[in-house]
Amino acid sequence: MTKTYRRKLDMKHGRVDLTHGSGGRAMADLIAGIFRDAFANEFLDQGNDQANLPVPAGRRMVMTTDAYVVSPLFFPGGDIGSLAVHGTVNDLAMGGATPLYLSASFIIEEGFPFADLKRIADSMGATSREAGVPVVTGDTKVVERGKADGVFISTTGIGALPDGLALSGDRAEPGDVVVLSGSIGDHGVAIMSRRENLTFETAILSDSAALHGLVAAMLAAAGPHLKLMRDPTRGGLAATLNELAHQSGVGFRIDEATIPVKPQVAAACELLGLDPLFVANEGKLVAVVAPAGAAALLTAMRAHPLGREAAIIGSAVACEHRFVQMTTAFGGGRIVDWLSGEQLPRIC
């Protein structure tokens, strides 16, 4: 094949138009000019419609997929690209798997600046290299103006499970200990602070981070005592505990005073009428561990940079209603239910 002429994309002023999604030369230019360099790895460089991948012999594989539609696309502490790597890597890691490969699909709105697309792709590439999980295959589509909001990204991840590991959301039993890896609400508040109709200044950064390093340390420390992990993303800690309660058929009793919340996050939530328990996180996890493994797990988590503030926040209890109950810092008790609708600010 003769080498085709590569038109240089105008990174300063250029914008994505419908020809970039047409399958023609313009699309090839877009991929070559933005994505190939950003993600470069031996599998992507095979240049086929599919990536040909080695897998560890005799290991079970895990697979997960997630779509990212965050607004704004760039936020304090991250952007949609880094989030699309962290979120999917974390979904693999919560099952105890070693994340191996990612795919990435981009749905791009007509008129989206090349510069922003490159910034997102570069961030995504850097994040995937840092996590050691390459983007091995991808796709781009362009839709008319108004049919998407800038860019949407969907990533799928594949990971390998260590032998004999069977973490699952249905394994919590009464008496098990609930451990949280750090402060809650950072991601949601960082996003909210940049929403166009909300103007407040905060130094809060999203906690967006890949958790598989922390998970490896936890598995090494707690071994079979560790029963399950989950990252409290949308719906926050409250939604995660309710999901686990239902899946395991237990209740949880947690103690508000032990749940770390950064003062700035608490203040922003106060202002907006939000409850940090329901605000999204992107770099935290909840683990349920048998009592015998709790101390070792906590020590290992606190020794890891992403688990420095790890804390025991409660325990699983027998409860036919599968309620998540909380002792408030004020000294009373309440139910922590699923969120109904969106968490909306109070009006008076």
Added chain:
Amino acid sequence: MKYVDEYRDGALARQIAATIAAVAHPDRTYAFMEFCGGHTHAISRYGIEDLLPANLRLIHGPGCPVCVLPTGRIDDAIRLVQRPGVTLCTYGDLMRVPGSKGASLLKAKAAGADIRMIYSSLDAVAIAEAEPARDVVFFAIGFETTTPPTAVAIRQAVSKGLTNFSVFCNHVLTPVAMRAILETPVAPNEPPIAIDGFVGPAHVSTIIGMEPYREFAETYRKPVVIAGFEPLDVMQAILMLVRQINDQRAEVENQYIRAVTAAGNVTAQKLCDEIFEIRENFEWRGLGVVPASALRLRDAYAAFDAERRFSVATIHADDNPACECGAILRGQKKPAECKLFGTVCTPETPTGACMVSSEGACAAHWTYGRFREHQTKAAVQMAS
């Protein structure tokens, strides 16, 4: 959080709780209505009822403006925004409030209506200014606290010379609703309205002051303590109410001295008086039609009145007859005593006023309070 954590101190709460338990006479009951949804929320969120003696009961009042807005007014808003060229600006809480036949603003938005969620009345003015081709209607709702911001928005629209901004006014009045509750005729087969005193909403009183509550103390002999919204404020107000009852006093007391003055905010009162006048009648979800309980725009501001601009004629829509919101808002029944509670009526699919906003009595009970019954049942089972 400085200036906030001080009012959420658990150790101090236990001290006040101990004092309330010591002061409350064991041979009588105390039933206090916290009028405002903000108090209901604080009571539920911090678990205040756990800290009170068994013979002291809190009745969650109708002070959640979203909850008491009748079905017909939601229908009006939906019809308004379905007109070509109309943009409706609303606070987020209103989005899920059920209108007739399962309609809501959320569903109207999904079907293509131009509904924008805003955080301030002035956002609506800004939208009207930025989009002169749109007819921007602000869905104004709330008690005395949120009326001045609506007045300011109208003032701003006047000074900017906007001709595409109007207000769909649903502002309601706290003291009138309290009086309506106390005056409700009770049928012989109904439990009586047993309210010994009121926790008064502080934010309302930062505007209207203390004077409007005097009639409840003097005419109805019900003590009123105006209280802030932090849990310790509520605890202290309850203690003050217990003391008044014990001393056989019926006075208007001010717990929220850090913001409420006797006269209130006179500037805001004047501004509101200039722009709004009292409506003859207004329907409340759960309380029915209450005379002189709401505001509308004065004739001088007719150009900014969405009801006149678009000839809105509210059609009364019947609520589910099994819904016990009225009795719950009057303190005659508890949420769990309603047949619909937790069956067809949940926060996801609210039927009545009390389930609509998280500040409603039923929603608060659903979200925070159910386990209390659950615990009580468990305790009974263990004992038997």
